[in-house]
Amino acid sequence: MKAVQFSEHGDRDVIEYGDYPDPEPGRGEVLLDVKAGALNHLDIWTRRGLPGIDLEIPHVPGSDAAGVVLETGEGVTRFSEGDHAAVSAGVACGECEFCRDGDPTLCPHFSIIGEHQEGVHSELTTVPADNLVPVPDHVDWEVAGSASLVFQTAWRMLQTRADVEAGESVLVLGASGGVGHAAVQIANHAGCEVYATASTDEKLSYAEELGADHVINYEADDFAREIGEHTGRRGVDVVVDHVGAATYPDSLKSLAKGGRLVTCGATTGPNPDAGLNRIFWNQLQIIGSTMATPGEVDDVLDLVWDGTFEPRIREVLPMSEAARAHEIIEDREGFGKVVVKPDSEL
Numbered sequence: 493m494k495a496v497q498f499s500e501h502g503d504r505d506v507i508e509y510g511d512y513p514d515p516e517p518g519r520g521e522v523l524l525d526v527k528a529g530a531l532n533h534l535d536i537w538t539r540r541g542l543p544g545i546d547l548e549i550p551h552v553p554g555s556d557a558a559g560v561v562l563e564t565g566e567g568v569t570r571f572s573e574g575d576h577a578a579v580s581a582g583v584a585c586g587e588c589e590f591c592r593d594g595d596p597t598l599c600p601h602f603s604i605i606g607e608h609q610e611g612v613h614s615e616l617t618t619v620p621a622d623n624l625v626p627v628p629d630h631v632d633w634e635v636a637g638s639a640s641l642v643f644q645t646a647w648r649m650l651q652t653r654a655d656v657e658a659g660e661s662v663l664v665l666g667a668s669g670g671v672g673h674a675a676v677q678i679a680n681h682a683g684c685e686v687y688a689t690a691s692t693d694e695k696l697s698y699a700e701e702l703g704a705d706h707v708i709n710y711e712a713d714d715f716a717r718e719i720g721e722h723t724g725r726r727g728v729d730v731v732v733d734h735v736g737a738a739t740y741p742d743s744l745k746s747l748a749k750g751g752r753l754v755t756c757g758a759t760t761g762p763n764p765d766a767g768l769n770r771i772f773w774n775q776l777q778i779i780g781s782t783m784a785t786p787g788e789v790d791d792v793l794d795l796v797w798d799g800t801f802e803p804r805i806r807e808v809l810p811m812s813e814a815a816r817a818h819e820i821i822e823d824r825e826g827f828g829k830v831v832v833k834p835d836s837e838l
Contacts, residue, residue, distance in 0.1 A: 522577070522624055528557065529637045570624070579625075605619070641783075649732060654779060660684050671756060688700075691824060695827045698804065753779065810833060
């Protein structure tokens with residue numbers, strides 16, 4: 493089979509699309525004929541190299557994909573040949589206190605397909621059956637292959653960790669990215685007043701289409717000051733910040749007293765000034781969030797499959813152009829998800 497792969501960490505020129513050993517499903521696994529997958533910023537970091545993660549080389553990246561079940565391994569009962577399925581990338585041990593208590597995202601051995609282990613941007617892939625979600629036949633492959641990681645992440649951030657309520661105000665930073673554009677839709681669906689930031693007016697218009705009530709061009713305006721003016725200096729109840737060091741201080745400034753900042757990542761760096769004086773004086777909550785439980789994944793993807801939520805697709809490329817797909821993500825071109833498909837599917 494053909495697969496996207498790299499044999500060393502580095503810039504986009506390390507990415508290749510070439511022959512790779514055909515996988516075979518082991519016990520509890522499913523062999524998937526991949527029809528489409530999507531990139532996440534995680535793919536960029538994995539390619540560049542992440543501290544503390546020693547990958548087997550060559551490494552196939554990719555945490556998002558969907559396709560048709562070709563074969564099931566011993567013990568698999570949830571799927572049969574011909575079923576449509578999407579990958580949910582979080583892998584847990586299933587035996588620790590957290591897994592047994594129903595929250596595998598807290599598992600000490602928690603890992604992510606495509607980051608800590610072989611990914612799914614290939615013609616064929618084997619995935620544990622527990623990491624597959626059924627997809628109705630009417631759902632387009634581009635949608636099925638691009639929704640899972642970002643929508644489950646944004647859903648847990650807002651619904652579970654920040655526990656948003658109708659009538660609250662939510663600021664979503666980086667609304668043109670995968671998690672950002674999912675968070676805008678989820679906050680709007682929850683009945684919140686939604687503020688969104690992006691770098692161009694075109695991106696902001698897309699955010700408005702998806703449910704943002706107020707938009708801020710962060711290249712032209714100080715978003716913390718704009719939030720203060722919009723809210724009569726009160727601030728918002730919740731900030732969704734996956735950007736990190738570059739935005740963290742202004743995220744704290746944007747919060748109302750008693751507000752919550754929820755974060756799932758740190759694209760611009762993990763170590764900002766803690767801002768403890770603002771945190772304790774305004775009684776703020778800083779909340780971390782990673783991926784989602786299987787039940788949360790089912791809940792949010794049901795709303796994608798029925799059309800309530802929509803993963804916006806900015807571009808669809810053959811896997812042989814994976815380097816170009818990485819470039820789009822790195823250069824923040826466009827709005828929404830970048831999808832790659834096996835060249836044989838185009």
